[in-house]
Amino acid sequence: MKRLWLLSVLILIITAGCSANAADGPKDGPGLYEQKCSACHGSDLKGAAAGPAVLNMKSKYTTDELEKLMLDGKGMMPGKLLTEEENKLVSEWLMTK
Known part of the structure; x- marks a missing residue:
């Protein structure tokens, strides 16, 4: 019974940590681009x-x-990788580059 209780507590701690990390993600165009777009389009925006x-x-x-x-995505690029708010931040930032 003690093991089950300890396992339950451990799962709750891990779950809480994961959700906190997601909330701490980037909230600006450059940060979101680096996190979600740069693997395919390059950190320098020059393509990859x-x-x-x-x-x-x-x-x-x-x-x-x-x-x-x-x-919507296009060709090999999948759509909906960003929320609408994130999409707006990244696209506005890209328009300045």
Whole structure:
């Protein structure tokens, strides 16, 4: 019985730690990009193995078009990797690069 109680407490501690880490994630365009986009598009925005460069997006898209592209996905890029709020932060930041 003691083992079951200890196991339950340990699971609660681990679960609480995981949810706290998720809440502490980045809340700005650069941080979100680094966390969720840079693996495919590169930390330097110049593209990587799976994704194209995302520099000078302002010359290719409006902010609304970029938000829609990121929300829906395109080609190999899956959509809905970001919440709507995160999507807005990243797309606004990308428009300045």
